[in-house]
Each structure stands twice: as C-alpha cells, then as structure tokens.
Amino acid sequence: MRDLKNLQYFEDLLRLSNNRLVVQAKNQGRIFAAYMCENTPEPLLNLGNCFGVRLTAPNTGSTDIATYYMSSFMCEAARALLERSIEGGYNYADCLIAPDGCTMINRCAENIELLGTIKGNERFFVEHHETPLKADDNGVDLLVLQCKNHILTPLHEKYGIDISDTAIRHSVGIHNQVCELITAIGQYRKELLPRITGYEFAVITMATYVCPKDMLIDKLQETLDELATREPDSKPYRARLLVTGSELDDIEFIRIIEECGALVCADRFCFGSTPGREVIELTDDEDALTQVCRHYVYKCQCPRQMNMEKVYGRKENINRLALEYKADGIIYNQIKFCDPWAYERAMGTAMLRDDFGFPVLSLERPYNSHSSLGQIRTRIQAFIESIEIKKIQEEHNND
C-alpha cells in the first residue's frame, strides 16, 4: 500500500512526550493536565483552556534511578514514567491527575509527588483520585464525587478553568468527534484485504491520547478521507490477530507482530480504541458529569473491576470483538511485573481458549519491546505458524 500521507506526522508526535502539539498548546497559554490511567475521565481534562495528555515515556532505555526508588519488581511502565519524570521529561505539566487504580501507578505518582520531580509552575499540583472497583451505580456516585473533588475543583481553583455543565458538554463534543473519526478509521480493519494496517491504526489512535485533541481533528479527518480511496495490498495476511491486555503505549510491539506477517485487526488495551475511543452518549435530562462518569464505570475493561459480571464480561467482550473483526487468534499481552494483568492474562487465555475456542498467545513483554525483540518475535512467529497449521488441518478435514 502507499504510505498514509500523515503517518510520519502522527509517528513524530509519539517520539517525545512534549511533542510539537503539546509545545504549541503550551505556547498558546493553555493548561496541561497530565494523567496516568484510562480510568481518569479524559473529557474532564479538556475543559476550557485545559488539555489532558496521558503520560508516556517513549524510547525508554535504562530505568536505574526509578528502580532504586521503586525496586526491580515494579511494573516497567511505572518505573519508566518515574525515570522520565526524574529526567525532567514532564516539567511542562501544570498538574498531575493520578488515580489509585493499580498500586504501581499509584506509587509512581506518589514518588513523583514526594521527590518533586515535575518542576512545573508554582501552582503545579498532584491529585490522587479513587476509582470504582465495580461497575454499579454506587461506583458512578463515587466517581462523580471523586471527579468533583480531585479534578474539577482543583482545576477551577488553581487555574480558573470553566467546569460548568456547558463546558463539559463542549469537551465531550470534541472527544466524541475524535472517537467517531477513530472508530470510522478502525472499521477498515474489518475488510478481508484491509486498507489500513494495525500498526498505522495504533499510531493514529495513540496520538489522540498524547496530544490536545482539538488540534488533531483536521489530520484525522484527512486520513479518513484518504482511506476511502486507498488501494489495499492484494496479498492476504498470514493471520488476523486481536491484541488485548495491559498498558501498551509501545507501538513497536504492534509493528513487530505485523512484521511477522500478521494483521492486528482489533485491539483492546489502554491507549487503544476500545473502550477509550468509544463515543460518550449524552442526554439533556441529566448533568453531563454523571453521564461521563457512568460511561467510564460501565464501559471500563480494566481488570481492577472485580465484580464477576465484569470478570466474565471482559472475556465475552474480547470474544465479541474477535468475531466482529474476524480474528483468527488472540494475543493476551501483559507488561512485566503488572499484577492485575498477570492474573487477567492467565484467566483470559484459559477462557478464550477453552470457552470460546480461539487460539491464544499469552505473552509477558517489557515496556520497551525492543529490549527483548528476539524473544517476542519468536513467540509471535510460532503462534502465527500454529494458526496456519490449524487452518491447513481444518481445510484438510473439510476436504
């Protein structure tokens, strides 16, 4: 296929945490709200003059200092973020909104706070908010209160951000515009000969997490228009794979999978398109904040939601996505040392394989895939081969 016109542009945005759009927005005097977890409702960080960016640590090499502070058993993402913060990589942030989602991200945020590693302006603040442990109305009430106390009020008091219902509705409007564009772009992955690769889609989706959203809409629209007439490759992929699992901001991981000849046809991970880029439906008969929180509580696919409806529901959701996107197999990935996903990966692997009949690759990976490129590639190649063998056997049996 011909390269997408804006692919390089999107890729460049992922190379630095203070990318060109972040710098541009800061130069315009906008307030940068850094956040660390998919359980923080994004539209609440994009109110008025404020823009939310999820922290990443692209091209992480050594995490020696963070390892001293947090030990070598900590999730590599948490260590990479602390290390980058110590290096001064997030000094342009005006606040840090951190949920007590998983223990390790919480400890990362607390180390940042105690060590004072983000040397932003004098009004810089860190807020930790609780996130519900179950998908129920009690959880919605909790999240509403938490968002008021730990996101909206501090933003208003420190930076005079408009936190009115109108402002939230406006922010959700822009959020939904981005979500609709990403969803429309992602639909092309359903085609048997898709006109977008999983890697390209991951790059575009990921960019929407690390940039002021309103500044990306033109490029996203342009890309969607371009895809309408893009000619797909005639050669079919060896296998169509769904990638699910833990925090994944390393697009190289998707590239490695596709370099082995597969297509990543669907995704379900933090920084991915589901549920993060699903439209938030708002009605006029209830305040916008409650509706946003309800969306986040009920759409959440994070393993920290522990009620059994959700525990089973997460696997059913993967099955639904795999069928919808015609996946031949599923890769359950887990960032090394992540406790929630260690168990979720094992359970998901067993259930998707035994209850739903999919071939599943269960994979632990480092934060930066390139640090164990060989092992990851070997595992994926073997997995793809096993799917191909299975297909041949099925064809043989049908004959």
Next chain:
Amino acid sequence: MTEPMINPVNRPGDKNLGKLFNGGKVMKRREWRGFKDTMYDFFRWLKIWGILINVSMGKGFVKALFRYRWLANYLAVPHMIDKNTLGQRGETLRITRTAIDFVVKEMAQIVKDNNRADIRCGNDKKLSNRSVLCDENGMTAFMMGFPTLNSAQREVVTLFSANLINQNCATHYIDVAQQYGIPGDVCPMPETELGISIEDDFAVFGKCAVQINTTCDGSMMGNGLIAKRLEREYHIPTFQLAAPIRFKNDDVQAYAAEDIKKAIAFVEEHTGAKWDWDYYFECAKRVNITTRNRWEWLDVNSTDYPQFVGSVFCLYNDTNYMGNCGKSAVFPTIDAKIMQLVKKGLENKTMLGQQYRHRCLVWGVQSHYLFDLLYWMINCWGVVPLSDMLSMVIDREIAEVDTPENREQAYYDMAYLTENMIMRNHTHGGYEALLDEMWKYCEMLGADMIMLWEHIACKALTGMHGIFEEQARERGIHLVWVQHDLCDPRIANRQSIRDQFNLYMRTVMREEPLDPSLEVIDDNNMW
C-alpha cells in the same frame, strides 16, 4: 537507646539456644527454661495436644487428612509454638502462651468446622448451609450481625496459619499456579490461594462466599479465578465487597458503607438469615474492648519494660480483629488474662532477654516462614521489637450503643474496619499511611531502630523503597532492610533473612551478638 539495659535477673535454663538446632526438620530437644517455666510449658504442651486430638476426633477428619495436602502441616503445631516461645521466661512466656494457645484453639475450631462441613468429608449439610465463605484477606465485619451464621475461613487454615507451621506449605501450590501461567513475581500468598483452587484442594462447602479486595491487586485478581470455580463448578454464588483504596479520604466513605449494605443483603438473600442489631452492637462492644486493650499494651511497650511483643502479639491481633471481629465472646476473657500478666510484668520490670540494646519498630509485611524472627532479634542481638505494622490496626472506637443514628453509623464502622484490614491499612491509603505513620509510631514507642520487612513481591511496599531510605537518613534512624518472599522460602531462605540483620548489626552498628550460637542456625530444612 544509648546505653544497653542489662537484665539484673539471672535467667534460668539454656543460654546458648543455637545448640537446639542440628539441621533436622525439628529441634534436637525442647528448651530447658528452669524448672518452673519448663513445667509450665510442659503442661501447656499437653493442652495443645489435647486440642489437636480433639480436632482429629471431629467428623470428616480422617477423610480430610487423606484428601488435603495442607492438612498435614498441622502435625507440627507444637513445633510452631516452640519457635515462637524461644528464650522466653516468666511473664513473657505466659503472655505468649496464653495468646498463641488461644489462636491455636481458634484455628483448630475452624479446621474442625471445615472438615465437618466439607462435601467430600463430613458433609454436614446443616453446618454448610449456615456457612459463608469469607476471604482470607479481609475483616469479617459484615458478619457481625449474623449470630447464627458461620464465618467460614477456609483460606486461613489452608494457607495463612499452615504457613506459620510449615515454611514449605505453599511451595507446591505456587508451582501449580505458575504451571497455569501466573508469573513468579506476584505476591506468593494470593498465588498460593489460587494454586490451591486450581488443584481443587480447598474444602467445599458454604451457602455463599464474600470476597474482598483489601490486601492488594494480586489478591483481588486471584479472587476472580477462585470465584469462577466456586460459581461454575460448585454453584456457590460469590459477592465481591469493595473497600476503597484511598480510605483515609472522607469522600470515599459513603461508597464503602453502601457496599457493606450490599454485602449484608447478599448474605441475607442466600442464607435466609436476618441481620440482628443486638448481636451487632454486642460484637461492636467487644471490638472496642480489643482496641482499648491493644492500645494499653502499646502504652506498656512504649515504657522501658515492654511486655507483649513479637510475632505472637501480631498473630493475636490478626486473629482477634480479622477472623473474630468481636464475634467471639471468649476473646475478652483471654485479653483480660493477658492484661493481668502484662501489668504484673511491668510491675516486676520483667525483661524479655538478657539485655536491651535497641528499641525497634517492626514495619512492612512480615515473612510467614520466619514469623518468629522477632524473638530471635531479642535473643541474638538484644533488639526489642516494640510493635509491628500489622498490630497497628484501628485507632478509634466504633459506635457500640444501639440507637437509630448508630445503626446508620454502623455501616460506616464496618466499612472502617474493612478498610483498615490488618496490613492493608498501611500498605494502601496513600504514602501517608505507610511512611508518615511509621515515623509517628516510631516516636510514640521511643524506637531508635526500624526493622523493615521488605516483601519483595509486595509492590505497595517496595514502591516506596527509596523514599524510606531517604527519610530514615534525614531523621538519623537506623533502618534495617530484611528482604523475603512472604511464603516462598526458596527465594530467600531463613538464614539468608537473618544474615541481612546480622550484617547490619555487625557492619553498621559494630556490635557483637548476645548469643553467638544464634547468629547462624541450621533451620532451613525445618518445618
């Protein structure tokens, strides 16, 4: 502490305790504590065997013994007690034995009920139908208003207490869990629980189960897999009770209280039992007695003559708060007996060892397979463990008078107890709960040293490693790191744990051991 405090009393009996260890699975012989104390210990030993024989006479015991791998660990209960009374004399020995013997009695009752109700063994349907399976890692506060129900703690006896008895009790199950894809870096405790479930080695009974997220991410996630087997194979419905993580904040309390209400409704729905407010407030009174007594013991421990200390202090608090939560009417009488002994010990200025060199606060998550290390610290180095993180449970009393307002407050109190589950009330709730409170208690108890159990797979704890060091340096407090892997001795064996302490005492403190025979002891093969 600048000058060591020398014990003016000549302590009778064995002086070099290391000679009791000869590399075998048990001690060469029991400790000679002088005539009076040895006789006391002997009769207590007889009583323990009485309890064990009583368990073995229970319904379903023989079948259970030949079915469940974990049950064999209980053969070594007397050995566990010997470890936890090493070097003790006089009031100290009596306090420890009173507490631990009662803990054993409580555990024995749980094992007995387990065997009796289990569908594979005793198959007592009546008992099973009034049993609610309670999560090991949670307070059983939501059961405080159900006088007719059994808060069944099958996980406690399968793993928690079993691991205090046999250091290797978890390893088989850890291997099973890892065989099914759970990584080796997660906390081995929930991993073991899951391994037991995978192997189908839990007793099966109960009308329903309530799981709690309190300990950690690993425990919460392991619950899902355990619930899957309970629900799908054994048709035991489960409820997941949510305890907020940032529980120190006022804005999470309504959420927590609401979920307690839901848990109670769930239990009522599945067991047919009705919540009894009279019984609840009766239990609440007992919880408050426990709290008051514990604070009084801590007050004593902040004097020059601490009395109720060490792993048994911790274990007693564990049992009293978590499993019991005011439901046992017997605990206050045991508390009273201990209180009497503590007061007597204080009056007599009884010392726990030959010499006190350092007053130490024990923090962090303790090793289960070396729970008794705290007594070794006294005997070997003269370091007195004044209290430990797990014993710092709640610091306020709960409403105990039945009024309409207090009935609403009760849900918040049960939530408060649940949120403040032993250990998690410091490992969660933000760094203030872990760091700031450690310094607060350090000052309160007059400690000049901190022994920090660093459970390497406990991410909530190790995530603050660097900050602990920096703050200790700023305050000029000796901070001794002792790393371990909670219930997997293959990762850090007993001597390697003691070596970390020895190394600090020799190189940083430049001290010589009080009992050199204990510095290196050959107990890695022991139960």
Next chain:
Amino acid sequence: MKALLIILLVIVILFVLLFTIYMFNLDMKFMTYVVAPILEKHYDKIDRNQYL
C-alpha cells in the same frame, strides 16, 4: 492405700513418659519422620482435577 499408690505410680510413670516425649521432642520427631512422609507420598498419588 495400695490403690492410691498404684494411681500415684501410674501418674508418675505417665509423667516421666510424657515429659521425656516433651523434652526430647519425640512427638515432633515421630510426626516428622514417620507420619509426614507417608502422607506426602499419598498426596502425590491422588488424581487432581486441575484447571484454571
């Protein structure tokens, strides 16, 4: 008187026996070296319905 003496003798013998078991840790040695190995072998032989 004789009966009392016999009872006393039995008590003394029982005491000596039990105290010997206690002092030399014979109870634990018996459990450890006789009972536990038999049980461990037995547990390893049981078929388990293992699954995740």
